[in-house]
Amino acid sequence: MTSIPEQKALDAPHKITLDARSRLSVTGVLEIESFDDGMIALATTRGPLVIHGQGLHLQELTSGGGEVRVDGTVDSIAYEEDAPTGGFFARLFG
Numbered sequence: 001m002t003s004i005p006e007q008k009a010l011d012a013p014h015k016i017t018l019d020a021r022s023r024l025s026v027t028g029v030l031e032i033e034s035f036d037d038g039m040i041a042l043a044t045t046r047g048p049l050v051i052h053g054q055g056l057h058l059q060e061l062t063s064g065g066g067e068v069r070v071d072g073t074v075d076s077i078a079y080e081e082d083a084p085t086g087g088f089f090a091r092l093f094g
Contacts, residue, residue, distance in 0.1 A: 012045040012066070016077065024051065024070040024077075032061065032068065040070060048080045 014028030028045040035041070035058060040051040045066075056072035 014044055014046045016049075018074060018077070021074050022071065024074055025067065026070075027067045029061070029066040029068045032058070037072070040068075042068060046079065050078055050080055052076045052078075 012028050015026070017025040026042060026044065026049065029042050030045060031043040033041040033043055033048075035056070037056050038052065038054065040056055040058070042049045042051070051070065051074060053072050053074040053076075056070055056074075058068065059071050060069040061067070
């Protein structure tokens with residue numbers, strides 16, 4: 001995971017923009033933890049963020065600004081207390 005001082009991470013901008021449930025933009029992304037066409041888990045400056053949907057595709061990641069763009073049908077966006085552990089199969093069979 002990207003090493004960034006905790007206070008600096010909290011001060012970094014973080015914004016979520018969803019357009020018509022089909023185009024999502026998230027800034028303040030530190031790391032893409034996992035993804036598939038039904039779920040994307042991100043580490044953000046404000047904590048773990050999980051996006052659920054259908055046909056989700058990562059379209060762009062700008063490393064300088066920490067921005068991720070996603071296309072597909074977004075069903076839910078939620079911050080989680082703890083980041084999802086393990087990869088796809090660990091969550092599936094764990």
